[in-house]
Amino acid sequence: MNQLPVLIRVFAYLSILTVGGGMAAFPEMEHLSVNVHQWLTSAQLVHLYSVGQLAPGPNMMMIVSIGDWAVWEAANSMTLGILGGLVVIAAFFGPTALLALVVGRAWNKLEQWPWRQSIQQGLAPVSVGLLLAGTLSMAKTAVTGWTTGGIALAVLLIMMWRKINPALLVAGGAIVGFVVFMPK
């Protein structure tokens, strides 16, 4: 049970790093949950994130599993594990939700503020950079050779070329992986 305060601290902190998208926090999430607290391995983190692309709703919901596993492992109880998942969700979405509520209400006043546009324009390249950094750290684990590189490139090209539901491409990746990696 002493995992709960640690989970709250880690995920409330990760919450405020998600500028531009959940992946902006990925390098820090990997460092804290894999190296520092050893709740799971890099491969497991990347697998959970990737499978999460097949689920509906916000795309970082796999954090539920990190909280679940951390408490499940420490307390050896599946029920308490679910509590760990709930705590992680509250910690991860609480701080940014509160901020969105406050800023959303103050927006009409902020719209007149000359620096507002500067902040939006300035944060844009940093968000893109943070997302790219997160993507590259994730790809280091996900792309390990010619085959996985080929799958990633194919998805990238299809996405740039056609409007298609991304979940379908991820499901396609599962089928290709199954066929290609299955020993003949």
Place this chain on the structure above:
Amino acid sequence: MSDATKVPSNEKALVAAARAKVTVFDVFLQFLIIGATSFGGVVPYLRNSLVTKLHWVDDKEFVELLSISQSLPGLNATNMAVLLGDRLKGWMGSVAGVIGMCLPGGLIMLSVGMFYRIHGDHPYVTYMLKGVAAAAAGLLLATVIQLGKKSLSHKFDLVFVLVTVLAVNRLHLGVPKTLVIVGLAAIFFHYPRKSEKASISQ
């Protein structure tokens, strides 16, 4: 909001009428449905349901809220749930929206995680996961490129993108320090210019 499309007055009346009848439970239920069906990205589903089908918000307000949610930390999906929920039913609407939005995906990922913890090292699962992770990496890169094309307003912004990546992945400066240092530099680069408002954006 200089070039925003003008909303026809009958749509305004439609929204006002629809919004007057909304309860906190309605907010929860609609976000629960979106949370359970929005495969491959939440925003198009939100727009389709709340703007087109239910008329709870008009398109202009939806786009405005989307731009707020993108410039704040937090996921688009949950930030939109907070902002839309608040406009509809105050903070209770925000709470109902976020819970509804997260509940289905959260339950699915909880079960997936449990299954993976027990069967994750089964060879068949491993083969599929390799493919899934590679596809997700390609998908992420495409999302970053699309976001870059849409949100960068100046050629020099590419330098800020590059510096951010190097600071996080090579110098291991950490996300918070990078965010503050590069973020402040980029904000000052885009300092408010009175005369050439928005003229540099291409």
